[in-house]
Amino acid sequence: MAxxxxxxxxxxxxxEETDYLGLHAVRKTRVEKGYRHPVLDSRLRASRTKNEVxxxxxxxxxxxxxxxxxxxxxxxxxxxxEFIEGTRVREIIENEPGRIPEVCRMIGESxxxxxxxxxxxxDLTTSNMILTPAGELCILDFSLGATRCDLEGKGVDIHLMERAFSSSHSQATEAFGKVMESYMANVDGAKDIAKRVEDxxxxxRYT
Incomplete structure (x- = not known):
């Protein structure tokens, strides 16, 4: 593409959708913040870009x-x-109920x-997940992600994903339950994570 x-x-x-050495690509550019000191802004954007990668x-x-x-x-x-071809999982859950069980299994495993x-x-929302034509689940946008993630971080991930499902897919009430069935069957320390999510x-509720 040109x-x-x-x-x-x-x-x-x-x-932005673009071309990189003949490859279909996406460019994500962190915007400058005018309210920050230019040196601080540059350092923050560089640090957050490096962390996301x-x-x-x-x-x-x-x-x-x-x-x-x-x-x-x-x-x-x-x-x-890389530009990821495929269908947003949000659209699949909203429009293709027959595919929900398999897609939710894949989310839980991933x-x-x-x-x-x-x-x-x-930020585990179904808008940040794409099912490719090859049948792979691709997860996007790691701008809020972290490595060396502890029990609290895993619990927050699951809690936020549940909230995203309940707000975006109220008509598919069983979808998140299917995600959790798959997740709990595959994650290490499942009981501890489940307890932390409840905590x-x-x-x-009190904040």
Whole structure:
């Protein structure tokens, strides 16, 4: 493809569809914040870009599908990565109920692999997951992720994912339960994580 087309704009970054050495790609660029000192802003954008790439790398090494990173520019605060073809999981859950059990099984397995490798995502919504034409579940946007993820981080990941499911897929009430069946069957320390999730829910009710 030729040229650059903006496909997303958030509070933290601009997402553009582009070409990289003949490969269909996406460029994610963290936007400058005018209210911050320029030196601090540059350091923060570089640090957060570096962290996102590190988390993506570790997630990929854990065995889950993530976009391949082609190029990183810390000065610009940008990442050029593989463009993932496929269907957002959010659309599948909303429009293809027959595929929900298998997709939810894949989500549970993928999150368990990440957590077993000490990786937390930080924003596990179905908008950040794509099912590729090859039948792979690809997880996107590790900007809030972390490596060396502890029990609390895993519990927060699950709690936030449950909230995302309940707000986005109220018509598919069994979907998150199927995710958790798969997750609990594959994650290390399942009982401890389940207890921590309940602790986090209890805290959330009083904040």
């Amino acid at each position: 040229g650059v087309a903006r496909i997303g704009m958030g509070a933290e970054a601009v997402i 590190r988390v993506m790398r570790d997630a990929r090494l854990s065995g889950i599908r993530t976009p391949v990173v082609y190029d990183v520019d810390l000065h610009e605060g940008s990442i050029v990565m 999150v368990a692999k990440m957590h077993n490798a000490g990786v937390c995502h930080g 986090i829910k209890g805290r959330a």
